[in-house]
Amino acid sequence: MFSGVASGRSIPRLPIATVGAALYLALIPAMAHAAIGFVGATTGENGSGSASLSIAKPAGVVEGGVMVATVTAAGTGSVTTPSGWTVVKTLTQGSLRQATYYKVAGSSEPASYSWSLGSSRAASGGIADYSGVNQTVPVDAIVSAGGESGNAAIPSATTSASSDLVLAVASFATGTTVTSDPSTTERVDVKSSSNTSNLADFVQATAGATAAKTATPAVSSSAWIAQTIALRDASQATLSATTTAAPSFSANLNSGDQAKTFTVPLTVSDTRTGVGSGLGWNTTITSTQFSTGTKTLPTSISTVTAVSSACLNGGLCTNPTNVVTYPLAVPAGATAPTAVKFYSAAAATGKGVFTVTPTVSVAVPQNSFTGTYTSTLTISVVSGP
Amino acid sequence: MRGILAGRRKPLGRATALAALAAALIASAPTASASADGPTFALKPVSPTETGYFIFKGQPGQTVKGAVRVLNVGTVAGRTSLYAVDATTGQTSGAVYRSRRDPRRDVGAWIKLSKGSVSLAPGQSRVVPFSVQVPAGTSAGQHLGGIVAQRSAGKSKPASSGKEGNGFKVRIQELSVLAVQVNVPGAEHAEMDLTGIKAGSQPGHQSVLLGIGNTGNVLVKGRGTLRIVSKGGHVAQRSSFGLDTFVPSTHIDFPVYIQGKALTPGRYRGTVSISYRGHDLTRTFPFTITAAQTAQVFGTQAAQQTPIDSSSSDQTLVYLLAAVALLSLGAAFYFWRQRRPA
Numbered sequence: 001m002f003s004g005v006a007s008g009r010s011i012p013r014l015p016i017a018t019v020g021a022a023l024y025l026a027l028i029p030a031m032a033h034a035a036i037g038f039v040g041a042t043t044g045e046n047g048s049g050s051a052s053l054s055i056a057k058p059a060g061v062v063e064g065g066v067m068v069a070t071v072t073a074a075g076t077g078s079v080t081t082p083s084g085w086t087v088v089k090t091l092t093q094g095s096l097r098q099a100t101y102y103k104v105a106g107s108s109e110p111a112s113y114s115w116s117l118g119s120s121r122a123a124s125g126g127i128a129d130y131s132g133v134n135q136t137v138p139v140d141a142i143v144s145a146g147g148e149s150g151n152a153a154i155p156s157a158t159t160s161a162s163s164d165l166v167l168a169v170a171s172f173a174t175g176t177t178v179t180s181d182p183s184t185t186e187r188v189d190v191k192s193s194s195n196t197s198n199l200a201d202f203v204q205a206t207a208g209a210t211a212a213k214t215a216t217p218a219v220s221s222s223a224w225i226a227q228t229i230a231l232r233d234a235s236q237a238t239l240s241a242t243t244t245a246a247p248s249f250s251a252n253l254n255s256g257d258q259a260k261t262f263t264v265p266l267t268v269s270d271t272r273t274g275v276g277s278g279l280g281w282n283t284t285i286t287s288t289q290f291s292t293g294t295k296t297l298p299t300s301i302s303t304v305t306a307v308s309s310a311c312l313n314g315g316l317c318t319n320p321t322n323v324v325t326y327p328l329a330v331p332a333g334a335t336a337p338t339a340v341k342f343y344s345a346a347a348a349t350g351k352g353v354f355t356v357t358p359t360v361s362v363a364v365p366q367n368s369f370t371g372t373y374t375s376t377l378t379i380s381v382v383s384g385p
Numbered sequence: 386m387r388g389i390l391a392g393r394r395k396p397l398g399r400a401t402a403l404a405a406l407a408a409a410l411i412a413s414a415p416t417a418s419a420s421a422d423g424p425t426f427a428l429k430p431v432s433p434t435e436t437g438y439f440i441f442k443g444q445p446g447q448t449v450k451g452a453v454r455v456l457n458v459g460t461v462a463g464r465t466s467l468y469a470v471d472a473t474t475g476q477t478s479g480a481v482y483r484s485r486r487d488p489r490r491d492v493g494a495w496i497k498l499s500k501g502s503v504s505l506a507p508g509q510s511r512v513v514p515f516s517v518q519v520p521a522g523t524s525a526g527q528h529l530g531g532i533v534a535q536r537s538a539g540k541s542k543p544a545s546s547g548k549e550g551n552g553f554k555v556r557i558q559e560l561s562v563l564a565v566q567v568n569v570p571g572a573e574h575a576e577m578d579l580t581g582i583k584a585g586s587q588p589g590h591q592s593v594l595l596g597i598g599n600t601g602n603v604l605v606k607g608r609g610t611l612r613i614v615s616k617g618g619h620v621a622q623r624s625s626f627g628l629d630t631f632v633p634s635t636h637i638d639f640p641v642y643i644q645g646k647a648l649t650p651g652r653y654r655g656t657v658s659i660s661y662r663g664h665d666l667t668r669t670f671p672f673t674i675t676a677a678q679t680a681q682v683f684g685t686q687a688a689q690q691t692p693i694d695s696s697s698s699d700q701t702l703v704y705l706l707a708a709v710a711l712l713s714l715g716a717a718f719y720f721w722r723q724r725r726p727a
């Protein structure tokens with residue numbers, strides 16, 4: 001039951017040199033992450049069917065822990081979310097519904113949770129409880145897949161943070177036993193008369209694409225649904241911004257002044273937890289004026305005309321409330337002058353991972369010198385008043 | 386007509402011309418090519434704070450201590466510089482943070498970080514202690530600065546390779562800033578000032594600039610309105626605006642963009658009203674929109690352009706002519722060899 005994710009770190013009988021090296025690594029100031037830990041799991045099923053599915057609270061749940069539930073129900077009808085739970089994703093395939101949820105445990109939790117099925121339907125499900133999960137933005141990534149028969153192909157997800165715990169969730173439209181992928185640790189495997197729920201997990205140490213997994217049912221002739229849900233490590237909670245953009249453009253000036261635009265998609269992540277969560281953030285911009293090295297363009301030619309924002313972590317964001325108005329002149333000079341705020345998230349907003357994309361218009365004067373012009377945009381993400 | 390592509394205007398064969406046109410069209414499309422992922426650094430207080438940033442209470446002459454956690458939340462290892470800066474008010478209001486090169490006179494000068502740079506693997510973090518030494522004689526009120534994490538230059542992402550000779554490239558530099566506010570005990574007073582109105586000059590967007598200052602000693606936010614009346618008494622503009630965090634002892638020319646019909650050249654009176662921390666302030670200022678200013682915003686920018694770099698265009702032409710001459714010589718030599726009796 002308590003074969004937690006972190007348990008594999010114990011070091012039995014190692015040579016002295018190895019122990020010394022381990023001690024050295026443990027003592028250097030740079031800290032590696034703290035892992036998400038498995039606390040416990042429970043399952044529930046309602047036999048040949050009833051109007052609800054009850055699943056007990058796992059043992060060991062404490063305030064701040066994150067519970068993840070998977071529910072599989074016969075038929076495609078909806079499933080009512082219990083109070084306090086948040087839907088991660090709900091899907092149908094053939095005559096099967098799969099829904100996943102999370103809940104950050106409060107100081108007092110009931111002994112069990114009930115999912116209303118609307119009518120008498122066979123259902124199965126389970127709850128897995130984890131410690132060390134980011135309570136503000138628990139989910140880093142979600143992807144799903146489905147099929148009419150065969151094994152459940154649990155798809156690759158792309159995580160954005162280090163040391164995620166990845167859940168491989170599978171549902172089958174038959175009551176069977178399921179073998180989780182051998183590279184995962186099975187936490188839930190339960191069946192009703194006509195469907196099966198399976199949940200396993202594995203650690204994704206570094207951000208990037210997870211390996212695809214397979215859940216293998218004993219009876220493989222039924223429809224299946226799979227979800228990959230990456231849980232975010234609380235120790236990685238922070239406010240950050242990054243971009244891979246390196247915009248470039250050309251302008252034909254033979255027909256007069258040119259208004260060219262480019263975008264700078266930024267990934268802004270506000271996953272701060274505890275008292276520091278939901279405080280909002282600001283982004284600021286400044287620039288060096290376009291220059292060939294010897295010739296420069298005017299300092300007033302760049303303007304932010306719009307900024308868009310989109311949630312990246314499966315829609316599980318609190319969208320930013322932005323008060324900046326546009327157009328907004330981008331400061332420019334031989335050295336970058338004082339910045340201006342170009343997008344902000346008011347307090348209690350902007351929680352999650354977003355693509356924030358400013359569109360910058362550049363009014364290139366007709367009578368400019370020939371040459372290759374460069375400019376450096378300095379973009380800051382700020383936690384401050 | 387001597388634009389960036391001017392060097393191409395040599396007579397060309399049809400196929401060559403079509404290819405050049407296609408290339409030019411492709412080149413003129415803005416792109417935002419991606420470069421490899423790099424380290425991404427973030428900062429957070431070691432001990433959680435109710436604001437998400439540092440707020441210290443510091444008497445003049447006192448030194449207070451703090452610690453910041455530096456994280457690499459990117460996908461590869463890297464090194465980040467750490468430094469402290471002063472805050473000021475951005476032109477559109479809101480607290481912004483000065484650059485590393487700017488002189489530090491306030492909180493940025495008071496912060497002493499125990500490390501100036503940190504190297505971290507992905508997912509790693511490191512605690513960097515720092516002290517804030519409030520100078521003797523510091524005035525009462527709220528002082529603002531910040532700690533900045535800036536990826537070391539050697540690891541910065543390169544701009545994409547545009548078409549040499551006729552392109553625009555934009556390099557992006559990312560900073561992470563964690564504010565440090567120092568409250569020096571004493572009488573606090575919130576006071577704003579309005580100092581005037583003048584025409585803005587941003588191409589394509591007519592605006593007026595409102596002179597607004599924070600002459601008090603605390604951070605303030607507020608709201609405001611602007612009403613512009615022409616010399617004939619016609620109300621030409623009504624606008625409302627928000628004022629984001631205004632840092633004490635700072636002054637900005639706050640832009641208000643003209644909505645609807647543009648202001649024609651002439652004399653106007655603008656009445657500005659701002660509300661902040663329970664205070665209201667209203668002032669009326671005369672201002673003038675000149676024909677030159679209107680042309681600068683809406684017309685050609687010839688007036689502010691630098692002269693044409695004829696030498697550059699001429700050089701390109703010379704190179705082209707030289708290339709054609711070389712090709713012609715080569716072709717002539719080839720045909721001469723072909724016709725030469727064995």
